[in-house]
Amino acid sequence: MPVETDAIALTPASGQQPSAERPLLVARHVSRHFEGVRAVEDVSIDVLPGRITGLIGPNGAGKSTFLAVLAGTLPASSGEITFDGEDVTALPAFRRARRGLVRTFQLPSEFAQLTVLENLLAAAPDNRGDSLLGAILGKRYWKADEDRLVEQARVLLDRFRMSAKESDYASSLSGGQKRLVEIMRALMLRPRLLLLDEPMSGVHPSIVGEIADYCEALRDDGLTILMVEHELHMIERMCNPVIVMAQGRVIGQGTMAALRQQREIVDAYLVG
Amino acid sequence: MTYYLTTILVYAAVDILACLAISLQFGVSGIVNFSFIIFQAAGAYTAGVLSLPSDTENGGFQTYILGLHLSFPLPWIGATLVGALLAIPIGLVALRRLRSDYQAIAMLVLSVIASLVVTNTPAFLDGAAGLSLVPQPLSDKFNPYSEGYLWAYTAGALVLAVIVFFIAQRVINSPYGRSLRAMRENEMAANALGKNAVALKMTVFILGGAIAGLSGAILIGFITTWAPSTWLYPETLILFAAVIVGGRGNNFGAVLGALLVPVGFEEATRYLPPIGPPGLIPALEWVCIGGLILGFLWFRPRGVLPERRRVFAARRTAVAGGELHAGRD
Numbered sequence: 001m002p003v004e005t006d007a008i009a010l011t012p013a014s015g016q017q018p019s020a021e022r023p024l025l026v027a028r029h030v031s032r033h034f035e036g037v038r039a040v041e042d043v044s045i046d047v048l049p050g051r052i053t054g055l056i057g058p059n060g061a062g063k064s065t066f067l068a069v070l071a072g073t074l075p076a077s078s079g080e081i082t083f084d085g086e087d088v089t090a091l092p093a094f095r096r097a098r099r100g101l102v103r104t105f106q107l108p109s110e111f112a113q114l115t116v117l118e119n120l121l122a123a124a125p126d127n128r129g130d131s132l133l134g135a136i137l138g139k140r141y142w143k144a145d146e147d148r149l150v151e152q153a154r155v156l157l158d159r160f161r162m163s164a165k166e167s168d169y170a171s172s173l174s175g176g177q178k179r180l181v182e183i184m185r186a187l188m189l190r191p192r193l194l195l196l197d198e199p200m201s202g203v204h205p206s207i208v209g210e211i212a213d214y215c216e217a218l219r220d221d222g223l224t225i226l227m228v229e230h231e232l233h234m235i236e237r238m239c240n241p242v243i244v245m246a247q248g249r250v251i252g253q254g255t256m257a258a259l260r261q262q263r264e265i266v267d268a269y270l271v272g
Numbered sequence: 273m274t275y276y277l278t279t280i281l282v283y284a285a286v287d288i289l290a291c292l293a294i295s296l297q298f299g300v301s302g303i304v305n306f307s308f309i310i311f312q313a314a315g316a317y318t319a320g321v322l323s324l325p326s327d328t329e330n331g332g333f334q335t336y337i338l339g340l341h342l343s344f345p346l347p348w349i350g351a352t353l354v355g356a357l358l359a360i361p362i363g364l365v366a367l368r369r370l371r372s373d374y375q376a377i378a379m380l381v382l383s384v385i386a387s388l389v390v391t392n393t394p395a396f397l398d399g400a401a402g403l404s405l406v407p408q409p410l411s412d413k414f415n416p417y418s419e420g421y422l423w424a425y426t427a428g429a430l431v432l433a434v435i436v437f438f439i440a441q442r443v444i445n446s447p448y449g450r451s452l453r454a455m456r457e458n459e460m461a462a463n464a465l466g467k468n469a470v471a472l473k474m475t476v477f478i479l480g481g482a483i484a485g486l487s488g489a490i491l492i493g494f495i496t497t498w499a500p501s502t503w504l505y506p507e508t509l510i511l512f513a514a515v516i517v518g519g520r521g522n523n524f525g526a527v528l529g530a531l532l533v534p535v536g537f538e539e540a541t542r543y544l545p546p547i548g549p550p551g552l553i554p555a556l557e558w559v560c561i562g563g564l565i566l567g568f569l570w571f572r573p574r575g576v577l578p579e580r581r582r583v584f585a586a587r588r589t590a591v592a593g594g595e596l597h598a599g600r601d
Binding site for chain 1: 439442443445446447448449450451453454457458460461462463464465466467468469475476479579581582583584587
């Protein structure tokens with residue numbers, strides 16, 4: 001079904017659009033080892049702006065680990081990560097998120113005992129009440145920010161047709177709804193690059209298509225997405241380029257149609 | 273009777289302060305601070321050595337550092353500051369790198385170590401004997417044994433508890449409190465959304481330390497003595513039991529828990545007839561406290577007054593399309 005693409009709150013913050021030619025994110029020779037296990041080994045990729053880049057590969061290929069390293073959830077063992085021209089390799093996850101490099105998780109990571117609306121508000125930056133001093137100064141000090149962010153969150157809830165669930169605890173949602181909450185929560189930060197880790201995993205088939213629609217709508221609004229996913233028909237529909245990983249390394253890159261012609265990749269992952 | 277009532281009420285104020293601090297740290301933020309009692313002890317000792325004159329002036333029967341003989345309210349302010357400052361090194365060690373279960377173990381061990389250190393270094397805070405004859409606030413101007421003084425002290429302690437309650441209310445109902453709860457629910461996700469979890473934990477840990485320090489100052493100002501036997505690590509468990517019973521993350525629950533467990537439960541056992549060998553009743557008290565924790569965690573894990581759901585005021589204008597997913601499960 002078509003998805004409305006109201007530009008409010010979905011597009012990156014104004015003035016932060018990267019050049020169409022320059023990659024938004026550059027990873028060079030990135031490795032991540034766990035006590036001898038080379039989960040990610042010498043991976044170099046470019047993520048071009050305004051596109052949905054797919055990251056596929058068999059289980060254990062290192063995709064989610066690589067995504068975590070890009071987001072700063074895991075530090076890189078070696079290599080360099082540049083985001084919009086800035087070296088972010090040494091930055092912790094929260095600083096990368098504040099720069100617009102925001103991720104979601106493979107497993108549901110909703111704030112279970114917060115309502116859906118609170119989940120979105122918890123991610124929102126620029127609230128004067130989001131500090132101990134601001135909290136002690138009282139509601140008058142931060143109410144204007146809060147009202148603005150509630151409105152912003154409700155626009156997103158409307159867009160993702162989740163308004164009816166606004167006051168429900170996130171723990172009470174279905175798997176698909178939790179995925180949508182995670183995506184909306186990330187969008188509250190006005191990201192420039194959204195890293196989605198298997199957003200369709202464990203989701204009812206009827207919602208898989210909706211999530212794909214939302215992702216394409218976000219891309220059309222100018223958001224750049226790097227997506228790990230196993231639903232290959234959705235990857236083929238949405239993603240260009242597609243990067244293939246196996247055993248911690250990148251083994252191919254291109255359109256899905258082109259990748260299907262490469263025997264090494266077909267043998268490693270695309271069998272059947 | 274006046275002394276009995278005022279004692280109960282001052283203890284109630286102290287326990288309310290302690291439970292509010294634990295509720296902020298544990299209930300709202302998920303920090304299992306099993307060393308909480310050492311922050312209260314630090315506040316009490318600080319207020320003591322700031323109020324007492326030099327240890328040579330009392331005939332030298334007790335030894336301690338400082339002995340600055342400062343006037344009220346400086347000892348209480350000092351106690352609050354020391355509680356907050358003590359949280360910085362402990363928080364930086366325990367909260368930055370350790371997972372929450374290891375944090376709890378580290379805090380518990382720290383509590384035991386602190387007690388042993390103070391007990392075995394008599395020159396520091398008079399060792400196992402502890403401080404005594406601590407001057408009560410404004411006792412140079414008023415008779416501390418008069419009924420008026422006792423009631424005024426009680427009123428002051430309760431007013432401070434009310435002030436801290438309102439501060440705690442502002443904290444948990446603010447966006448900052450929401451960030452604390454988000455961190456409690458999923459620290460990694462909160463980090464990935466731009467929240468500095470270490471800073472969040474440190475600020476609430478310092479706030480809790482300050483409240484604990486103040487509670488210690490109030491208590492030593494009333495009972496005028498303080499020794500390691502009053503702040504053994506199981507005291508922390510009583511306060512945790514209170515917060516679990518009352519309701520984690522709900523300040524009203526923390527107050528209710530403080531009144532039910534450390535005040536009500538312990539006071540009620542005084543009236544039990546003496547049975548069995550000496551020490552049986554106090555030992556059974558601990559069994560009951562443990563049973564209370566297990567029972568509530570099993571049957572009512574969110575306590576008598578659970579953390580409330582935050583529902584925001586309805587929008588001024590309805591937006592079309594918002595109901596399309598209402599039936600989706």
